[in-house]
Amino acid sequence: MKQFGVIGLGRFGITVARALAKKGFQVIAVDSDEEKVRIASEFATVAVQLDATDTTSLQKVGLKDVDAAIVAVGEDISASILVTMICKDFGIPMVISKATDPLQGKILAKIGADRVVFPERDMGEKLAESLASPGIFDYISVSKDYSIVELSAPTTFCGKTIGEVNLRAKYGVTLIAIKHKVPGIDERGEPTFTEDIIIAPTSKDEIATGDTLVLLGKVKDVEKLKKII
């Protein structure tokens, strides 16, 4: 029976852990947050609250013996590096580390991650495929709690960067794409607009007048944001 370790139970980590457990694999799930561990204890073989940068704690919980470890401790790159290195030092044959940007990805690969995943970018690319075909969101499976919506960027957001608007921290929703109207002129000299889609925008990307925001979030958070907008 294959055994997996999931380190860091944010949305990505907990989703992976739950899916593996559902497939019948043994899952050791760890996080420093008590509540996250409590949630994971409902489906994981072992769920333990610990600081994953502490080698001894990871060893005690049996992480050394897993077939694969998923490192998803969040945006703190130093923690991701340290935990990835500890896992490789344990001799875990497959260490998969989550990165949020290409630089993080390069660093994690360099220090030994066997595979680096970019869930937000990958999700964005998937979405782009669906946006490029008719029937936009039809094939994206969104759970009963989560929805993907398109909203016209409110004027208060225009001219601001994604970092400044900070949708995730303020409203709990993730911006997965921006649809941007690019003005042009056709062969008859008439003004035209083509649509440019920025997938997985970075915090430095700016929201312009006329943009459409494609957002992923809990239904209640999205509804709350819609009202504010």
Ligand code: ATP
């Ligand atoms: P997402 O929620 O989309 O996956 P994310 O990768 O930024 O985003 P977070 O929501 O920040 O992830 O979740 C990271 C998880 O890792 C949190 O639950 C946090 O408690 C846990 N974590 C961070 N550092 C450590 C650590 N040193 N030891 C154990 N758990 C940690």
